[in-house]
Amino acid sequence: MPGPDDTKGWAGVFPGLAPSTGRTGTPGAPPAEMQYVPHMSQPRSTARTTAQRHRVRQELATAAMHLFSTKGYEATTVDEIAAAAGVARRTFFRHFRSKEEAIFPDHDDTLVRVQAVLDSADPGEHPLDTVCRGITEVLRMYAESPEVSVERYRLTREVPALREHEIASVARYDRLFTRYLLGHFDEAAHRAGDDDPLLAEVAASAVVAAHNHVLRRWLRAGGKGDVEAQLNHAFDVIRETFGTGMGVGRAEPAPAAPVAQQDRPGAVVVAVARTGASPAEVLRAVEKALESGVD
Amino acid sequence: MPGPDDTKGWAGVFPGLAPSTGRTGTPGAPPAEMQYVPHMSQPRSTARTTAQRHRVRQELATAAMHLFSTKGYEATTVDEIAAAAGVARRTFFRHFRSKEEAIFPDHDDTLVRVQAVLDSADPGEHPLDTVCRGITEVLRMYAESPEVSVERYRLTREVPALREHEIASVARYDRLFTRYLLGHFDEAAHRAGDDDPLLAEVAASAVVAAHNHVLRRWLRAGGKGDVEAQLNHAFDVIRETFGTGMGVGRAEPAPAAPVAQQDRPGAVVVAVARTGASPAEVLRAVEKALESGVD
DNA sequence: TTTACGAGTGACACCCCGTGCCATAACCTG
DNA sequence: CAGGTTATGGCACGGGGTGTCACTCGTAAA
Numbered sequence: 001m002p003g004p005d006d007t008k009g010w011a012g013v014f015p016g017l018a019p020s021t022g023r024t025g026t027p028g029a030p031p032a033e034m035q036y037v038p039h040m041s042q043p044r045s046t047a048r049t050t051a052q053r054h055r056v057r058q059e060l061a062t063a064a065m066h067l068f069s070t071k072g073y074e075a076t077t078v079d080e081i082a083a084a085a086g087v088a089r090r091t092f093f094r095h096f097r098s099k100e101e102a103i104f105p106d107h108d109d110t111l112v113r114v115q116a117v118l119d120s121a122d123p124g125e126h127p128l129d130t131v132c133r134g135i136t137e138v139l140r141m142y143a144e145s146p147e148v149s150v151e152r153y154r155l156t157r158e159v160p161a162l163r164e165h166e167i168a169s170v171a172r173y174d175r176l177f178t179r180y181l182l183g184h185f186d187e188a189a190h191r192a193g194d195d196d197p198l199l200a201e202v203a204a205s206a207v208v209a210a211h212n213h214v215l216r217r218w219l220r221a222g223g224k225g226d227v228e229a230q231l232n233h234a235f236d237v238i239r240e241t242f243g244t245g246m247g248v249g250r251a252e253p254a255p256a257a258p259v260a261q262q263d264r265p266g267a268v269v270v271a272v273a274r275t276g277a278s279p280a281e282v283l284r285a286v287e288k289a290l291e292s293g294v295d
Numbered sequence: 296m297p298g299p300d301d302t303k304g305w306a307g308v309f310p311g312l313a314p315s316t317g318r319t320g321t322p323g324a325p326p327a328e329m330q331y332v333p334h335m336s337q338p339r340s341t342a343r344t345t346a347q348r349h350r351v352r353q354e355l356a357t358a359a360m361h362l363f364s365t366k367g368y369e370a371t372t373v374d375e376i377a378a379a380a381g382v383a384r385r386t387f388f389r390h391f392r393s394k395e396e397a398i399f400p401d402h403d404d405t406l407v408r409v410q411a412v413l414d415s416a417d418p419g420e421h422p423l424d425t426v427c428r429g430i431t432e433v434l435r436m437y438a439e440s441p442e443v444s445v446e447r448y449r450l451t452r453e454v455p456a457l458r459e460h461e462i463a464s465v466a467r468y469d470r471l472f473t474r475y476l477l478g479h480f481d482e483a484a485h486r487a488g489d490d491d492p493l494l495a496e497v498a499a500s501a502v503v504a505a506h507n508h509v510l511r512r513w514l515r516a517g518g519k520g521d522v523e524a525q526l527n528h529a530f531d532v533i534r535e536t537f538g539t540g541m542g543v544g545r546a547e548p549a550p551a552a553p554v555a556q557q558d559r560p561g562a563v564v565v566a567v568a569r570t571g572a573s574p575a576e577v578l579r580a581v582e583k584a585l586e587s588g589v590d
Numbered sequence: 591t592t593t594a595c596g597a598g599t600g601a602c603a604c605c606c607c608g609t610g611c612c613a614t615a616a617c618c619t620g
Numbered sequence: 621c622a623g624g625t626t627a628t629g630g631c632a633c634g635g636g637g638t639g640t641c642a643c644t645c646g647t648a649a650a
Contacts, residue, residue: 049597049646056598077635088600093637167466168459198529199536201508202501209500213493234493241494344617344626351627372606383629388608 057095057105059085064102069151073103073159100165103152107169110141114173118180127184128203131177132235135211138173139231142215146223153219170208177204210234352390352400354380359397364446368398368454395460398447402464405436409468413475422479423498426472427530430506433468434526437510441518448514465503472499505529 063084067076078099082089096102114134121130142149156162181200214234218227358379362371373394377384391397409429416425437444451457476495509529513522 053598078637079635090601090638091599094598097637099636164459164463164466168462171459171462197512198505198508198532202504202533202536205500205504206497209497210493213496217492237493238497241497348627373608374606385609385630386628389627392608394607 053095056085056087056091060087060092060095061102061105064099065148065151068103068155073155073162098165100162103155103162104166104169106141107172110138111172111176113137114176118176127181128207130184131180131204131207134177134180135173135207136228136231138170139211139215139227142219143223143227150219150223153216170212174204174208177207180204206238207235210238348390351380351382351386355382355387355390356397356400359394360443360446363398363450368450368457393460395457398450398457399461399464401436402467405433406467406471408432409471413471422476423502425479426475426499426502429472429475430468430502431523431526433465434506434510434522437514438518438522445514445518448511465507469499469503472502475499501533502530505533 060081064076064081067081067084078092079089081099081102082092085092092102096105114137117134117137118130121127121133156166178201181204182197185196185200211231211234214227214231218225218230355376359371359376362376362379373387374384376394376397377387380387387397391400396402409432412429412432413425416422416428451461473496476499477492480491480495506526506529509522509526513520513525
């Protein structure tokens with residue numbers, strides 16, 4: 001059954017990343033067309049040729065972006081994009097898996113960079129912090145060219161197909177983080193076993209949600225301002241909000257400590273609770289006390 | 296420019312739900328084909344005809360599910376599905392927007408049910424609890440026919456197109472919840488204003504992540520067991536984990552309280568911290584104390 | 591320099607999804 | 621039964637994505 005399979009050329013680039021595609025089969029008939037990845041182990045491809053490849057890819061992407069912006073996504077055909085870039089229609093699909101991918105050319109590279117961040121993480125670093133650094137890599141990808149990102153955001157808002165494609169893209173980061181946390185929470189786990197994977201999934205989605213929120217706010221604002229700082233601030237909020245449940249560490253000692261507390265260095269908060277109450281209730285009471293002390 | 300637009304028939308069903316499609320334009324030429332929704336305000340459609348419609352739709356869905364399971368998703372053409380259901384190819388697209396939607400026939404109805412849950416929520420209920428009840432509606436949709444859900448899960452795991460479609464579907468619930476929380480957190484908000492939308496987004500994604508986790512575990516287990524109870528347990532874990540930050544209430548008083556604490560009813564936990572420390576640090580210290588008392 | 595090989599490309603054909611359009615049959619209402 | 625509405629069948633068309641082959645070009649080997 002040699003039917004089409006989409007994610008063809010990525011088997012081998014992401015060895016354990018997309019195990020669900022199940023391309024272990026299909027023994028005979030090696031795929032005639034290698035998608036994007038030019039063999040990767042053959043020193044045959046000279047710097048000259050790969051540079052040419054990237055140039056064509058770049059021209060294709062810019063042509064697509066320009067056409068999408070001017071005459072709309074649906075109204076633009078792949079033939080027009082290819083013609084604008086000076087190549088044949090077939091060549092377009094040699095560089096991008098689909099028409100939608102031409103507008104998100106960097107997600108694949110970013111995915112491998114994020115994976116590299118996770119792989120090369122200091123074992124002493126808390127897994128959640130590692131994941132935060134990972135998603136920061138994604139944010140940097142957007143922040144690298146604000147104008148393009150803003151225009152792309154406008155398109156994704158009004159074209160359902162593009163929106164769904166982007167949702168699927170960020171879901172890949174989510175999966176990456178969930179898997180990473182699943183593999184690294186057993187060490188830092190301090191709660192009875194069965195619900196750890198739940199917390200891993202929730203934590204990963206929380207980090208991604210924070211990224212999405214900060215990114216969208218930045219995009220709506222026209223791409224002005226320091227996004228990365230905003231993201232770090234969001235991480236602080238996340239850590240303060242439900243870091244209590246998973247013991248998230250902080251590298252730097254809270255740069256923006258509440259000044260209201262500095263005014264009363266000798267003040268003390270005391271929380272007392274019968275242990276018959278649930279830990280959540282106790283923490284809630286403590287937090288309430290802290291609030292009334294701060295605000 | 297009367298180009299295609301996908302989400303056609305939903306303009307009017309979800310008045311403020313998908314504002315990005317921007318179908319306020321297109322003044323002339325009303326869409327010749329009303330997708331799925333048969334006018335909705337005309338008592339013209341008798342129970343007889345709508346029953347016929349649903350019967351055809353059901354036959355189409357079952358035929359599609361059967362063919363997808365037996366000969367694969369990509370290898371199955373819409374013509375075959377229509378032929379198996381005894382209708383014309385064109386009729387298929389009158390019941391489903393796309394080939395993928397035939398495998399998720401209930402997401403649209405579930406979306407309106409979830410919306411109804413949110414709309415008819417008791418104002419006294421905490422918004423997060425309302426959202427939890429909303430996502431429970433989604434889980435019930437899956438639990439209603441476990442065998443189909445399990446088989447569908449198998450397909451979505453190995454067909455990228457289906458996986459992306461489902462991701463986009465659950466993202467719609469996520470958006471719904473985020474919007475709801477954004478509109479209802481101002482009342483229950485107790486933290487300084489600017490980061491409330493962040494917390495709304497994170498909370499919504501956390502609830503959805505919990506649902507996804509419980510659902511997938513249940514599906515991997517073959518659809519056996521009480522999913523809804525598992526989801527409620529997951530909600531408890533979520534509430535305990537980061538409920539401290541958003542003041543989530545609980546209707547019932549913690550049915551499964553840790554027994555280890557009941558053994559020492561008179562024990563007391565006291566946490567003291569200089570207020571110069573960040574609230575997160577204080578809470579972490581308290582939690583540490585609670586841990587050593589529990590475990 | 592010539593030869594051989596491999597990577598990228600252009601061109602053509604093909605499948606099939608999704609949609610507009612129109613004629614027709616079934617159905618309800620007056 | 622006449623008139624209007626709804627669902628359907630059938631047809632055609634645009635366009636996305638893929639397989640295939642011949643060709644070009646650059647590099648490495650003879």
